[in-house]
Amino acid sequence: MDWLQVIVLAVVQGLTEFLPISSSAHLILVPVLTDWQDQGLAFDVALHIGSLTAVVVYFRREVWGMVASSLAALRGRGVDREATLALWVVLATLPVCAVGFVLHDVIEGYMRSTLIIGLSLIGFGMLLGYADWNQRGTRSEYHIRLSDVLVIGAAQVLALIPGTSRSGITITAALLVGMSREGAARFSFLLSIPVIVLAGGLEAVGLIQQPQAIDWPVMAMGSLLSGLSAYLCIHVFLRLIKRLGMQPFVLYRVIFGAWLLWFFHS
Template sequence: MPFYALLILSLIQGLTEFLPISSQAHLIFIPSLLGWEEHGRFLDVAIHLGTLLAVLIYFYKDLWKLLLDGFFPFFQGKITQEGRLIFYLIIATLPAIGVGYILHSLFGDGLRSLTIIAWTSIIFGILLYSIDRLCPATKTLKEMLWWEAILIGCAQLFSFLPGASRSGTTISGGRFLGFSRIEATRFSFLMSIPVVTGALVLTTSDAFKHHGTEPFTQTLFWGILISFASGLFAISFLMKWLKHHSYAPFMGYRILLGIGLLIWQALSH
């Protein structure tokens, strides 16, 4: 794969990991449409590391507060609001660890067709917009209950369908339960930390299993840097956008993308 293609994929991963438009879908259909060869597993490691660093840097104040006011007090026998949020993030991740592993084992790459991506892009884009329009937006994370965290975690399971979008499904789950756009998105991004970390561990293990100790190349460095910078931009942009706007543009993009892929599929046959 050409060097410029690797850089483009790194940029796409950073932007689409956090915007509700599905990074997995874009990393599948763009190389397919352009005829690029399969990118290496070590690039997967690099771009996952870059996006993980992006969310850690953007939310470092939140994470520091969770550590000081939630994690440490727990060992002193105190249950704080921050401690409850840590607990909710943990239980929200459990469905993806359990059921998600089973789904991956059963289907593997069998769902990576452009037709599936097209329809999931359209359907889940409409769902995100409809839920956002119809459901109240008054609750904060301080009002979250344990079962609501589990429901958001269950919503995340739909993201195993290419095109559904991890951020899109979890934000939809949060908005369905009445959390504000900012709070639903914030919880979704905090949820991404254990999810992306898990994906990074699995991808790294898989890379070493198939390719051994491949040297750290300049390509991988640029992959980390570009996915980090674009991921940080995407998070910052979305959090600012949602203060005054809705998810409507993302629904529009997803519908156009889905229709475009369906037309492409029809013409190519």
């Protein structure tokens, strides 16, 4: 891999991992617009490490609070709001883990087409627009109920469809059950932590099964750039949605999806 490829892939991954615009939709453009070879599993793992580090560092207070409170609850010291939030994150993650494990080969083999990605960008983008346009909720991530968690967890399963966007569909569901824009986004980002850990873990298993020479400087640079761009993305996104909502991302999704359908299927 040359350094331009490292920079482009790392920044694209870091930005699109958390914006509601679908990372898979953007990453398919890289081999189309360039003659670069596949970056390999090792680089994918490095990018996931960067993204994971970014979200954990950004929400370090929340993460530490959830871990400490959960350990205290296991010792019989009571369940506070941080321990409850940790439980909600775990419960909302279980459906996508179960379905993803069962349907992994089907998704990778039959659903990663530009037609599905383009239609998903447009369809789920318009659903996000509807949820945001009708948003009246004020509840934060600390004020959600079990019924809300079940809805958001079920919606996250739809993120297995390429082009849907994990953050996009979980934010949509959170808005529909009455959360504020910022609360929906923050809960979505917290949900990304176990998902990224599991996705990176699966890739790491594949890497172990198919040993290859590792270019450590390339891995380190990719992880660093992915992490920096992801951290910046989270920070700007949370500030932006307070003023503009989700509509700019909805418009972008619809235009991008329509372009994909025209470019590949016209």
